[in-house]
Amino acid sequence: GLARDPEARWSSMTELLRVLEEPRSYAAWWGTGLACGLVGLGGWVTLHDAREPAPSVSPSVAAEAAIDGHAPSERAQALRVAAEIAAVGPDPDAALREVLEAMVPEGSALDDPSLEAEAWLWRGRLTEDATSVDLYRKAFFLAREVDVPSTSARAAIAMTTAVVGDHGQAVAEWTRHAWVDVERGPEDRSAAIEVAVTAAYGRAIAITDDQATAALELATAVVGDVELDDGVYVAYQLLQLSAAWRSMHEPEVALGWAERAATLLDAAAAPDHPLRWAAAEEIGRSLYWMDRCTEGIPYLDQALAGYRSQGKRAAEAHAMALALVAECLSELGRAEVAMLEHRKTLEYWEAERPEIAVPRLRAHLEIARILVELGRKAEAEAEYELALGVVDPTAPDHWMRKDAREELAALRGE
Numbered sequence: 001g002l003a004r005d006p007e008a009r010w011s012s013m014t015e016l017l018r019v020l021e022e023p024r025s026y027a028a029w030w031g032t033g034l035a036c037g038l039v040g041l042g043g044w045v046t047l048h049d050a051r052e053p054a055p056s057v058s059p060s061v062a063a064e065a066a067i068d069g070h071a072p073s074e075r076a077q078a079l080r081v082a083a084e085i086a087a088v089g090p091d092p093d094a095a096l097r098e099v100l101e102a103m104v105p106e107g108s109a110l111d112d113p114s115l116e117a118e119a120w121l122w123r124g125r126l127t128e129d130a131t132s133v134d135l136y137r138k139a140f141f142l143a144r145e146v147d148v149p150s151t152s153a154r155a156a157i158a159m160t161t162a163v164v165g166d167h168g169q170a171v172a173e174w175t176r177h178a179w180v181d182v183e184r185g186p187e188d189r190s191a192a193i194e195v196a197v198t199a200a201y202g203r204a205i206a207i208t209d210d211q212a213t214a215a216l217e218l219a220t221a222v223v224g225d226v227e228l229d230d231g232v233y234v235a236y237q238l239l240q241l242s243a244a245w246r247s248m249h250e251p252e253v254a255l256g257w258a259e260r261a262a263t264l265l266d267a268a269a270a271p272d273h274p275l276r277w278a279a280a281e282e283i284g285r286s287l288y289w290m291d292r293c294t295e296g297i298p299y300l301d302q303a304l305a306g307y308r309s310q311g312k313r314a315a316e317a318h319a320m321a322l323a324l325v326a327e328c329l330s331e332l333g334r335a336e337v338a339m340l341e342h343r344k345t346l347e348y349w350e351a352e353r354p355e356i357a358v359p360r361l362r363a364h365l366e367i368a369r370i371l372v373e374l375g376r377k378a379e380a381e382a383e384y385e386l387a388l389g390v391v392d393p394t395a396p397d398h399w400m401r402k403d404a405r406e407e408l409a410a411l412r413g414e
Contacts, residue, residue: 069149069185076114076151079103083122084190084233090274091313093126100126114151117143121155124162132162140177149185153178157195160202175199190234196222197237197244204244216244226260228267235264235275242282251289258282274314277306281321293328300325319348323363330370339370357392361400364390368404372411384408 072080082103086095104110104119117139124135136159143152156178163170178195182188200215219241226238238261246254262279269275281303287296300321307318326341346363349356364387371380387404 069147069181071186072118072148072151073112073114075103075112076118076148079115079118079122083118084231087122087125088232088236088275090310096122096126113142113146114148117146117148117151117155121151121158124155124158129162133159136162144181149181150188150191153181153185153195154191156181157198160198171202190230192222193219193234193237197241201240201244204247208248212244213248216241216248219244226264228264230264230268232265232269232273232275235261235268235279238264239275239278239282242286246282246286246289251286255283255286255290258286272306272309274306274310277303277310277314277317280306281317281324284321285324288324288328291331293331297325297328300328315348315352319345319359323359323366327366330366335370335374339367342367342370357390357395358398358400361387361390361398361404365400365404368407372407377411380411381408384411 071077079099082099083096086092086099089095100106100119100122104115110116110119120135120139120142124132124139127135136155140152140155140159143149143155156174159174160171160178163174178199182192182195185191196215196219200212200219203209203212203215206212223238223241226234238257242254242257242261244254245251245257258279262276262283265273265276265279280299284296284299284303287293287299303321304318304325307314307321322341323345326338326345329335329338329341342363346360346367349359349363353359364383368380368383368387371377371383384404384407388401388408390401392398
């Protein structure tokens with residue numbers, strides 16, 4: 001209705017209302033709970049090997065949306081490619097700043113609005129809170145103004161990660177904007193995957209409900225068959241998808257996506273790329289959830305070796321993976337070794353990240369349980385007391401503290 005060219009405007013209110021009654025498929029799916037398994041996006045989205053066949057879709061819903069947007073400029077596309085590689089590599093923040101400084105120096109006058117929107121989007125990823133919200137919003141509206149849907153869609157879905165402290169309506173609205181723009185622009189597989197996976201991951205991690213499952217089914221459909229030229233940024237998205245499925249208590253599905261990510265990394269990444277260690281950990285973690293620790297430990301050991309090679313940058317990831325190895329060792333009956341590994345993780349969290357309560361609580365609780373199994377009651381009681389002493393003043397009482405109280409009372413016969 002606001003188009004400068006009269007020929008581009010709706011000819012009448014009747015025509016506009018008719019079009020509004022036939023919503024674009026992805027926007028409609030999001031608004032109605034994301035119908036599981038539906039396939040759309042110009043006909044190129046396919047299910048990979050979904051557990052159930054996709055239901056039939058009526059022609060009015062599956063019809064290809066008109067392509068009314070433009071591709072980014074060559075300079076904007078070059079920035080996006082370089083930034084995506086930097087963002088998932090070693091020392092991502094420093095690498096991303098280097099890319100931005102080389103291609104769009106801070107304060108430089110840009111005569112390419114497509115490039116400027118792309119730069120704002122990536123600068124938003126290097127900031128936090130209100131600053132990132134402002135930069136994502138600027139990227140979105142500038143990309144909308146120059147009609148580059150792949151950029152505005154990615155800026156919109158990035159907004160959903162920055163407004164999580166806001167009411168849920170903001171997240172839903174930005175997600176809807178992202179889907180609408182993905183559909184109306186030229187085909188962009190990577191952008192569609194980023195929108196689908198980010199939306200599904202956020203929902204699955206926050207709320208494990210039917211809508212999260214539906215969002216994951218939709219993300220599965222958007223990814224379809226993994227292509228060897230998808231690249232490392234898509235591999236990162238697949239690892240996010242794996243983690244999201246695992247959070248929904250679907251470790252078998254999670255394992256499949258982690259293995260696909262690893263295969264893609266074999267084709268696209270250097271032998272020492274940090275995503276390789278993340279993929280190995282995700283495979284090991286999924287196997288652990290499936291009670292297959294004997295198979296999972298070699299993958300976790302591979303991840304630990306990779307994290308050690310990265311030094312301090314990967315120290316936190318190393319501690320988290322080591323805790324999982326310790327739990328596996330405990331399940332396999334290697335109690336003393338497991339307890340030693342738990343104490344190593346505890347040393348890290350106490351020395352480096354004392355503000356994070358849950359890993360310390362978990363380590364004390366697991367050590368206490370091992371001591372109970374070994375018949376060392378007095379030591380176990382002391383460890384339970386240490387667990388109960390771990391409190392996060394910014395959060396409600398954790399369920400693991402409840403477990404610690406109940407187990408300590410049972411140990412004391414209370």
